[in-house]
Amino acid sequence: MANILVVDDEHGIRDLLWEILNDEGHNVELAENAAQARAARLRERPDLVLLDIWMPDTDGVTLLKEWSSTGLLTMPVIMMSGHATIDTAVEATKIGALAFLEKPITLQKLLKAVEQGLARGNLRKPAATASQVPVAASSQEAADTESLVHVVSAPAGPQANQNFVLDKPLREARDEFEKAYFEYHLAQENGSMTRVAEKTGLERTHLYRKLKQLGVDLTRSKRGGN
Numbered sequence: 001m002a003n004i005l006v007v008d009d010e011h012g013i014r015d016l017l018w019e020i021l022n023d024e025g026h027n028v029e030l031a032e033n034a035a036q037a038r039a040a041r042l043r044e045r046p047d048l049v050l051l052d053i054w055m056p057d058t059d060g061v062t063l064l065k066e067w068s069s070t071g072l073l074t075m076p077v078i079m080m081s082g083h084a085t086i087d088t089a090v091e092a093t094k095i096g097a098l099a100f101l102e103k104p105i106t107l108q109k110l111l112k113a114v115e116q117g118l119a120r121g122n123l124r125k126p127a128a129t130a131s132q133v134p135v136a137a138s139s140q141e142a143a144d145t146e147s148l149v150h151v152v153s154a155p156a157g158p159q160a161n162q163n164f165v166l167d168k169p170l171r172e173a174r175d176e177f178e179k180a181y182f183e184y185h186l187a188q189e190n191g192s193m194t195r196v197a198e199k200t201g202l203e204r205t206h207l208y209r210k211l212k213q214l215g216v217d218l219t220r221s222k223r224g225g226n
Contacts (some may be wrong), residue, residue, distance in 0.1 A: 002118050007037040007063075008080065009055045013103070017050060017071035019204075020110065022135045034058035041067070046075055048117045051097075053081035053088060061088065076117035080105065093225045098131050107194065179214040186216070193218075 004026050006017045014030045021028045029044055031037040034057050040046070053060040060079055067073040079092045082103030089100040098120060099113050183195070189195040197204045211218060 001025050003029070003044055003048040004114070005029050005031060005037065005207055006055055006205065007031045007034070007049065007050045007055070007060070009033060010051040010052075013052075017110070020037075020194055021114070021132060024111070024175050025190075025192070031117075034063045036041050037063060041072060047121055048114065049077045050101075050114075051077050051079055051082050053079055053092070057074075061095070062091050064092060064097060078113050078117055111199065113196075162197050178210075179216060182211055182214065182216055188217075191218070 004021055006021070006028060007033050008017070011032070015034065018030055022102055029046070031040050037049075037051070040196050041049075051060040051064065058066075060081075062158055064073070064077060064079070067077075067105055076098040077096065079089065079097045079100045079133050080103060081088070081100075084100070084102075098117050101109060108166045149197050160206065162188060182200070185199055186198045193204060193207065197207045200207065202210065
């Protein structure tokens, strides 16, 4: 788990990046301008900074120069912008930025850049660490997961359904299967909603609604007890 500072004046982008990175198991702090970013840098000492270039008070490149000249550029910084030119990106890289992400930022590019940034900072990757530590689950959750694995791997025929009660309305039986299905994938992905969405082929918002509807307890799926 790493401490990541996201600096962007757009509320929607801040919230989206917080949601994705939080799902990946990171501690995320948000800043909407350079003043807040300065305070957060001194207070939290982030392991990685995602820094927007165009901001109302002080632009990201100027803030990057400030950190570099005062010895505060001790963490990897990834620049972000939807309007920056190649010259701006090159300038930021020369100052000390690790990479440049063009908005709208795709999920794959974001996660790859963050992973590379944390590796450059000589930090252990949170995903690798979490995968080595099983998420604690109740006996009922464990039973549901075991049942699903058995159903998937069992041969065709009556035995394939032995873990589910079929003498009930179709909707109830389907909900039971879907709940076990999503609990299984949440356990496999250590509670990462991002990876579960990719694995199951659902949009994140649809997935959240589906899990809430099925009564899946997300708090016990979060890594590190979060």
